[in-house]
Amino acid sequence: MAFHWFNIVGALMLLSTLFLNEAVYLNVWYDSNFALIVPAILYVGLGVWLSLWGGPRHQEA
Numbered sequence: 001m002a003f004h005w006f007n008i009v010g011a012l013m014l015l016s017t018l019f020l021n022e023a024v025y026l027n028v029w030y031d032s033n034f035a036l037i038v039p040a041i042l043y044v045g046l047g048v049w050l051s052l053w054g055g056p057r058h059q060e061a
Helices: 003-031 034-052
Strands: none
Touching: 003 034
């Protein structure tokens, strides 16, 4: 399995999640801003998908 550019982008997104997690947690805890949870979950899901995606399938003739 080769690494592609989108795998690196996904890994960087997951790495940045470690730092963004604290901001989301404090915002939700103190301000009760639950609308921030949905974009955070989508961001983490996209990061996981990009880091694990193997790329487009090429059909060999």
